[in-house]
Amino acid sequence: MADVARVAGVALGTVSNVLNHPAKVSPATLAKVQGAIAELGFVRNSNAQQLAAGRSSSIGLVVIDISNSLFVDIARGAQRFAAELGMNVLVANSDNRADQQRADLDFFDEARVSGILLAPMEDASDDVARIRSHGRPTVVLNYDSGKADCCQVLIDNEEVGYLAARHLIDMGRTRLAFVGGRDYLQPVALRRRGVRRAVEEEGGRVSLQEVPTENLDPPGGLRAGEELAGEVRAGRLDGVIAVTDLLGMAIIQVFNAHSIEVPGDVAVMGCDHNSAAWGGMIPLTSVQMQGLDMGREAVRLLMAEIEDGADHVHVTTMLQPELVVRESTVGRRIAANPDL
Amino acid sequence: MADVARVAGVALGTVSNVLNHPAKVSPATLAKVQGAIAELGFVRNSNAQQLAAGRSSSIGLVVIDISNSLFVDIARGAQRFAAELGMNVLVANSDNRADQQRADLDFFDEARVSGILLAPMEDASDDVARIRSHGRPTVVLNYDSGKADCCQVLIDNEEVGYLAARHLIDMGRTRLAFVGGRDYLQPVALRRRGVRRAVEEEGGRVSLQEVPTENLDPPGGLRAGEELAGEVRAGRLDGVIAVTDLLGMAIIQVFNAHSIEVPGDVAVMGCDHNSAAWGGMIPLTSVQMQGLDMGREAVRLLMAEIEDGADHVHVTTMLQPELVVRESTVGRRIAANPDL
DNA sequence: GTGAAAGCGCTAACAT
DNA sequence: ATGTTAGCGCTTTCAC
Numbered sequence: 031m032a033d034v035a036r037v038a039g040v041a042l043g044t045v046s047n048v049l050n051h052p053a054k055v056s057p058a059t060l061a062k063v064q065g066a067i068a069e070l071g072f073v074r075n076s077n078a079q080q081l082a083a084g085r086s087s088s089i090g091l092v093v094i095d096i097s098n099s100l101f102v103d104i105a106r107g108a109q110r111f112a113a114e115l116g117m118n119v120l121v122a123n124s125d126n127r128a129d130q131q132r133a134d135l136d137f138f139d140e141a142r143v144s145g146i147l148l149a150p151m152e153d154a155s156d157d158v159a160r161i162r163s164h165g166r167p168t169v170v171l172n173y174d175s176g177k178a179d180c181c182q183v184l185i186d187n188e189e190v191g192y193l194a195a196r197h198l199i200d201m202g203r204t205r206l207a208f209v210g211g212r213d214y215l216q217p218v219a220l221r222r223r224g225v226r227r228a229v230e231e232e233g234g235r236v237s238l239q240e241v242p243t244e245n246l247d248p249p250g251g252l253r254a255g256e257e258l259a260g261e262v263r264a265g266r267l268d269g270v271i272a273v274t275d276l277l278g279m280a281i282i283q284v285f286n287a288h289s290i291e292v293p294g295d296v297a298v299m300g301c302d303h304n305s306a307a308w309g310g311m312i313p314l315t316s317v318q319m320q321g322l323d324m325g326r327e328a329v330r331l332l333m334a335e336i337e338d339g340a341d342h343v344h345v346t347t348m349l350q351p352e353l354v355v356r357e358s359t360v361g362r363r364i365a366a367n368p369d370l
Numbered sequence: 371m372a373d374v375a376r377v378a379g380v381a382l383g384t385v386s387n388v389l390n391h392p393a394k395v396s397p398a399t400l401a402k403v404q405g406a407i408a409e410l411g412f413v414r415n416s417n418a419q420q421l422a423a424g425r426s427s428s429i430g431l432v433v434i435d436i437s438n439s440l441f442v443d444i445a446r447g448a449q450r451f452a453a454e455l456g457m458n459v460l461v462a463n464s465d466n467r468a469d470q471q472r473a474d475l476d477f478f479d480e481a482r483v484s485g486i487l488l489a490p491m492e493d494a495s496d497d498v499a500r501i502r503s504h505g506r507p508t509v510v511l512n513y514d515s516g517k518a519d520c521c522q523v524l525i526d527n528e529e530v531g532y533l534a535a536r537h538l539i540d541m542g543r544t545r546l547a548f549v550g551g552r553d554y555l556q557p558v559a560l561r562r563r564g565v566r567r568a569v570e571e572e573g574g575r576v577s578l579q580e581v582p583t584e585n586l587d588p589p590g591g592l593r594a595g596e597e598l599a600g601e602v603r604a605g606r607l608d609g610v611i612a613v614t615d616l617l618g619m620a621i622i623q624v625f626n627a628h629s630i631e632v633p634g635d636v637a638v639m640g641c642d643h644n645s646a647a648w649g650g651m652i653p654l655t656s657v658q659m660q661g662l663d664m665g666r667e668a669v670r671l672l673m674a675e676i677e678d679g680a681d682h683v684h685v686t687t688m689l690q691p692e693l694v695v696r697e698s699t700v701g702r703r704i705a706a707n708p709d710l
Numbered sequence: 711g712t713g714a715a716a717g718c719g720c721t722a723a724c725a726t
Numbered sequence: 727a728t729g730t731t732a733g734c735g736c737t738t739t740c741a742c
Contacts, residue, residue, distance in 0.1 A: 031735065041713040046737060056711065073504055076480040077417040078735035081718050088477075096445060096461075102437050109463055113470070118477055121436075121461040123449055130453070137428075137458055140416040164413055371719065381729040386721060396727060418719035421734045 031072070038066035049074060080142060089119050089332060090138030092131060094151040096123040099304050101149050103321025104171060104328070108147060111326040115333060117144070126151070135161050145332040147171060147325075151215070155179070167335040169328045173216060174346075181331040182346040183324050187217045190301050190317045190351045191224025194271045195238075197315065197353055199228060201360065203269030203297055204236045207261065209254050209281065210273025211242035218246075218273050221301055225271055239267070243277065251280025259288045262296045269359075275300030275316050282312055282358065297359040313356035320349045371412070378406035389414060420482060429459050429672060430478030432471060434491040436463040439644045441489050443661025444511060444668070448487060451666040455673060457484070466491070475501050485672040487511060487665075491555070495519070507675040509668045513556055514686075521671040522686040523664050527557045530641050530657045530691045531564025534611045535578075537655070537693055539568060541700065543609030543637055544576045547601065549594050549621065550613025551582035558586075558613050561641055565611055579607070583617065591620025599628045602636045609699075615640030615656050622652055622698065637699040653696035660689045 035042045040059060047054050048063040055063070066072075080086050089112055093101040109119040122138070124131035131150065135157055138146050145167040148154060155175045161168050162180060169181045191208075198206055206229065213219045222240070229238040241257060243250035251272065258281060261267035272278035278300035282292050292298050292312055299315040327347050335342045375382045380399055387394050388403040395403070406412075420426050429452055433441040449459040462478070464471035471490065475497055478486050485507040488494060495515045501508050502520060509521045531548075538546055546569065553559045562580070569578040581597060583590035591612065598621060601607035612618030618640035622632050632638050632652055639655040667687050675682045 042736090043713055043715095043738080044711085047712085050737075054711075059711080071500075071503060073476070073479050075421070075482060075735055076477075077421045077482055078718090079480075079737075081415070081417045081421055081720085082735075082737040084718070084737090096436070097439070097442050099437070102442075105436060105463060106465060109465065118462070118473070121463065122458070123445060123461065125446060125449065133458070136413070137416075139413050140419075142415060142417060160411075163411060382720090383722085383730070384728060387728085390721075394727075399727080415719055418734090419721075421736085422719075422721040424721090424734070 031074070033070055034063065034066045034072050037070060038063045086142055086144045087117050088141070088143045089117055089145050089147060089329065090134075090141070090143040091119050091121045091147040091149070092124060092134045092138070093121065093149045094124045094131060095126050096121070100172070100302060100319050100321045103319070104149055104325040107322035107325025107327075108329050109325070110322075111329045115329070117329075117333075119147075119329075128152075132157055139164055139166055145169070145336055147328050147332060149173075167332055169332045169335070171324055171328050178344050178346060181328075181335060181344050183328045183331065183349070184346060185319055185324065185349045185351055187220035187351075188224040188227070190217075190319075191221035191226075191271070192228045193224070193317055193351060193353050194221070194299055194301055195225040195228035197355070197359065198269035198271065198297055198299065199232060199236055201269075201293075201297060204232075205265075205267050206236060206269045206271065207239045207241055207258060207267055208271050208273070209241045209243060209251070209258070209277055210246065211244060211250075212246060215246075217302075221273055237266075246274050246277060248276055248280040251277040252284055255281040255284025258296075259284060259290060262290050263288075268296050270296060270298045272298065272300050274302050275304040275314055278314050278316070278358070282314070293357070293359050293361055299359050303354050312358045315356045315359040316354050318352040318354050320351065323349055371414070373410055374403065374406045374412050377410060378403045426482055426484045427457050428481075428483045429457055429485050429487060429669065430474075430481070430483040431459050431461045431487040431489070432464060432474045432478070433461065433489045434464045434471060435466050436461070440512070440642060440659050440661045443659070444489055444665040447662035447665025448669050449665070450662075451669045455669070457669075457673075459487075459669075468492075472497055479504055479506055485509070485676055487668050487672060489513075507672055509672045509675070511664055511668050518684050518686060521668075521675060521684050523668045523671065523689070524686060525659055525664065525689045525691055527560035527691075528564040528567070530557075530659075531561030531566075531611070532568045533564070533657055533691060533693050534561070534639055534641055535565040535568035537695070537699065538609035538611065538637055538639065539572060539576055541609075541633075541637060544572075545605075545607050546576060546609045546611065547579045547581055547598060547607055548611050548613070549581045549583060549591070549598070549617055550586065551584060551590075552586060555586075557642075561613055577606075586614050586617060588616055588620040591617040592624055595621040595624025598636075599624060599630060602630050603628075608636050610636060610638045612638065612640050614642050615644040615654055618654050618656070618698070622654070633697070633699050633701055639699050643694050652698045655696045655699040656694050658692040658694050660691065663689055 031045050032042055035045045045063055105121050112119045122134035124134055139161055147169050149171040150173050158168050171183045174184055208225045210218050229236050241254050243254045278298050282298050285292055301317050303316040303318045371385050372382055375385045445461050452459045462474035464474055479501055487509050489511040490513050498508050511523045514524050548565045550558050569576050581594050583594045618638050622638050625632055641657050643656040643658045
């Protein structure tokens with residue numbers, strides 16, 4: 031930067047002003063300095079800039095699993111909104127490992143980012159508390175710790191389950207199944223609760239069986255599908271709610287192998303509108319998770335907290351999911367081929 | 371850090387030694403200092419640390435599209451290998467925008483990261499040249515600029531196309547189609563070339579039609595599928611190579627709507643083994659893109675360049691793709707239900 | 711509007 | 727082995 035000053039024939043402080051407060055500099059000097067910057071290919075050192083200024087224009091986003099499309103959407107939503115505010119978002123992927131997540135948080139803490147966004151899989155209150163105790167604003171996404179010790183952005187997962195069951199019931203289905211083990215995952219537990227609520231509202235008119243799966247991955251769905259196929263044949267099942275889209279698609283595949291028609295014999299739907307769920311021959315009805323909105327809202331809350339300073343009151347934003355109806359529950363319709 | 375020194379009753383320099391050269395400190399002092407660090411909840415300021423030390427332990431990864439599963443795999447591969455080396459990877463998503471990509475590169479440049487990994491969609495030589503001229507090592511992934519002015523990690527996309535066509539021919543298919551417009555995308559052009567080579571090797575025994583699509587997205591596939599369905603019915607087509615998996619799945623969906631059997635009437639395959647391609651009722655044969663390996667290799671090349679310093683010779687690593695055969699070209703087989 | 715100078719928090723070479 | 731000190735590159739008062 032001293033070089034730039036010399037080449038431009040001005041003082042070092044003036045170069046700094048050109049970079050940070052261009053309005054405070056006369057147009058002529060400004061041009062001279064910018065010329066020198068271009069000539070020298072000068073790139074300001076953001077480490078020194080942050081050290082001296084004491085503030086950062088970056089936000090750290092820590093996601094537990096970057097291959098999950100919800101978290102990708104969150105990252106994009108956060109990034110786009112942050113860009114509007116002149117901030118940039120750095121993403122660290124924890125690769126489903128708690129220790130890596132901790133390392134990622136510490137990294138951003140050390141880098142003195144202006145704030146951290148955390149999308150964990152399970153409870154991370156301890157880590158959040160540690161970071162927050164260092165005075166770093168932190169917003170948690172997609173997990174409700176219960177304690178309101180930080181801002182949170184959540185999707186109403188109970189409503190997700192409720193919407194799903196409600197939809198099937200509205201379509202005339204009365205013998206439902208909810209597929210998805212691993213109740214220790216918060217979204218699963220909440221969606222299950224919502225499904226139950228919708229079924230209970232029908233007071234006995236609608237039955238519900240709950241099918242555990244070992245894992246939430248396709249193989250788990252294939253196994254569950256075999257079990258469910260028998261239920262369909264026995265006339266005990268006409269509507270399936272899979273807790274994830276991937277599970278739902280696996281189940282459809284098994285049904286197809288058994289010549290069980292979807293949605294003719296049984297309607298199938300997922301719960302976490304996933305880009306991976308597009309491809310099926312039978313597009314899957316699902317529930318939209320509003321990932322872009324979650325990311326955007328999280329940045330908004332973070333900036334608010336930074337602005338508020340000491341007298342900040344934590345806020346929890348609950349986003350409402352939306353039903354996305356496609357043919358796996360209502361029958362065939364392909365946009366590109368309307369005459370079918 | 372001065373506080374830590376005071377609490378521990380040692381000099382500031384000793385605290386620095388504890389952090390950076392623990393071996394140079396007596397066990398007793400070490401324990402005292404670590405105690406003080408824990409007590410005060412001290413977190414070192416990495417901006418100051420980098421500024422003073424003049425080196426960074428982070429690598430910047432700029433990807434053009436984080437929702438593309440290849441880039442996600444690259445990120446994971448890079449991150450895992452970097453972690454083994456005690457480095458961490460920061461991901462910036464350019465959201466398919468060239469200006470954002472430039473901003474991301476500049477950001478990492480300003481942050482004085484030890485090196486940059488760039489996975490662009492189209493040519494980015496100018497940007498790379500600019501960054502490199504600042505002395506920052508940069509490795510380009512998945513795009514061959516032609517000029518060997520930096521290390522590159524590529525997948526042999528011509529081989530991808532060749533493997534795909536070779537597979538269909540080996541399965542007895544003789545009337546092929548290659549689907550995928552947008553030849554200005556390097557992977558598309560290369561895969562097309564590979565397909566042609568395989569067909570030419572058969573010297574007229576095998577025919578090939580090339581079907582352009584407006585976009586590489588599912589709607590584009592649906593439209594192409596309609597056209598192809600007519601070709602199948604007319605007996606002019608028995609094997610389809612879609613340049614992406616998503617395109618392939620869309621085509622299968624249209625075939626199914628027309629009661630055309632896959633792979634009975636026509637085999638269909640994709641070219642970029644995509645996690646999104648799992649779900650279909652007919653799992654898609656495709657070609658593995660080795661994303662994890664690409665990420666890993668890119669970090670390896672970057673570290674080598676950093677180590678080599680001035681006398682570094684740029685290297686291009688060409689990874690070989692692998693065929694992943696599934697039922698869309700060979701008939702039904704579902705692992706979970708072997709008796710089908 | 712401009713230039714000089716005092717740090718920001720840390721590292722590393724030096725002296726002890 | 728430990729303490730001392732001069733910067734790293736920048737921002738920002740503060741006089742001019």
